[in-house]
Amino acid sequence: MILYVGAMFLVTHAFYRWGLSMASPIVMTGLLALFLAGSHERWQRLLGGGHMHNRIVLRLAVANVGAAVMMTYAGWSFMVPAWAVLIASVHIGWSGARSRLAAGAITAVVTLAAQAAVHAGLAASIIPLKYSDGAAIWGLLLAVTALNNVGVSAASGEEATAALHQAEARFRALVEKSSDVVAVLDANAHITLISPAIRHVAGWEPDDVLGLDRMVFVHPDDVPAARAALDEVIAGGDGAEVRFESRSRRRDGAWRWYETTMRNLLADPAVGGIVCNERDVTERRLLHDELAHAAAHDGLTGLPNRTEMSRRLAAALPDARPGHLVALLYIDLDGFKGVNDAYGHATGDALLVAAAERLRGGLRAEDELCRLGGDEFAAILSGVPSVRAVDDLVAELSGAMRLPFVLSGRTVQVGASIGSATADSAAADATVLVERADTAMYAVKHGTTVSR
Known part of the structure; x- marks a missing residue:
């Protein structure tokens, strides 16, 4: 101074x-x-x-x-x-x-x-x-x-400056309150940047996940698909884009479905990474799964329907083990119409549900029971050792179905006509097997015989 x-x-x-x-x-x-x-x-x-x-x-x-x-x-x-x-x-x-x-x-x-x-x-x-x-x-x-x-x-x-601050504030508000999470990954899938929306979307603080491998949050079953998507977008070069769906873990441990869009901006000096836009699609995915399940299953019994039975039978035939058979049972309830007419549709529906439970109880865990419609059911048996084993199972099911059913305090009794068809070759045709089983069931119902 x-x-x-x-x-x-x-x-x-x-x-x-x-x-x-x-x-x-x-x-x-x-x-x-x-x-x-x-x-x-x-x-x-x-x-x-x-x-x-x-x-x-x-x-x-x-x-x-x-x-x-x-x-x-x-x-x-x-x-x-x-x-x-x-x-x-x-x-x-x-x-x-x-x-x-x-x-x-x-x-x-x-x-x-x-x-x-x-x-x-x-x-x-x-x-x-x-x-x-x-x-x-x-x-x-x-x-x-x-x-x-x-x-x-x-x-x-x-x-x-005021306009810039306003634009920045608007952008910040949009990013923070957005239902989408924006993240930037390096080529090794490590998180280098993530938007504040991660707080309300997944419960994580941005600082909690920075530097971590993105794959540690992905469901183990979905990691291969997520890795493949990352490899694909990197191999695609600058601007390449890939979209996929996978499950990710929230901070509270819950798994949620996310639709992720990856874009390769590794060559962009302002970004230098893979930009990921992730949107929670859990509700959409659940609805999709529910609709898919409803389309493939019977609404009353919850069993696979005719369309799903055909699909599963077609899948079971190529997987047949050498020396074992794939068998298809067609089952028609005897006397169901009389019960339905006498006691009403509510009792008829209850009988169908009870019949499905009894049939299911008589099958092995690996067997698949389906409802074809009305009072008809089908069962797909995989890995059956012989035709004799199929005949023994048919006899057991027929006997079980002759036992009375107690429905809301009312005892009713029906039977079941069961036809079977077997195939021992992976080249067998599912449609032909269905026709043979249906023909066999018709023959049992009318007391005739047919060739297997």
Whole structure:
């Protein structure tokens, strides 16, 4: 501080000796020190009550009056407008473009006051008075013009900054509240960036998952598909895109289905990774599964329907083990129509459900029972050792179905006609097997015989 004051004294003393200042070097040094202190940001903040946007007029007045007194005392009153521009430029930076109007008004006031002081003989001028007045007037005009230009430029910058902040805030709100999670992965599937939406979508904090392998959150059964998708999008090069669905673990341990779109932006210097847009599609997936299940199963018994039976039979034949048979049983309930007509559809439905449970109980765990419609059922038997084993099972089921059923306190009795067909070749035709089983069931029902 002492060195700083000393340097100011040397400068003011030199100006005084060279005739460039009419003020005492000691007094001038003091005024200069007071001006610099009053213009300092810390003092200006104090005048503003702790904020640089408050009390703009007061702060500008303090700084400009200090400069005007100092310059007028030195004989340079005509230079007051130039100092005012310097002061206003700093204040516009601190307080914004709105301070330019106050700065212009205060500049005019202190310039006129300084020249009035010279005319009143309160201060001298190093140049003739008429030149001092002319210089002051021209300086004031230039100062007002400069302040207006600086203010307009600052206002434009503030508007652009405000628009940018608004756009950033809108984008941030959209990203944070979006139902989609945006993540960036490196080529090894490590998470390098993730949007705040992960909080409400999956319960994780962004910092909890950064740097981790994305695959640690994927369901083990879905990891191969997710890895394959990542490999495919990397191999596809810049801009390649892949979409797939997989299950991911929430923080609470629940598994949710996500539709993930991966885009290769590894070559983009602004991204440098694989951008993943992940959307929770659990409800859609559950609905899809429910609809698929409903389309393939009987609504009353929950058993696979005729269409699903055909699909499963077609899949079972190629998987037949050498030395074993695939058998198809066609089962028709005897006497069901009489029960349904006598006791109503509710009892008939209850009988169908009870019959399905009894049939299911007579089959092996690996056998598949289906309902074809009405009072008809079918059973697919895989890995049967012989035709005799099929005949024994048919006899057991027929006997079981002759036992009474107790339905809501009412005892009813029906039977079952069961026809069977077997195949021992993976090349066997499922349609032919169905026809043979149906024919065999018809023959049993009407007491005729057919060839297997």
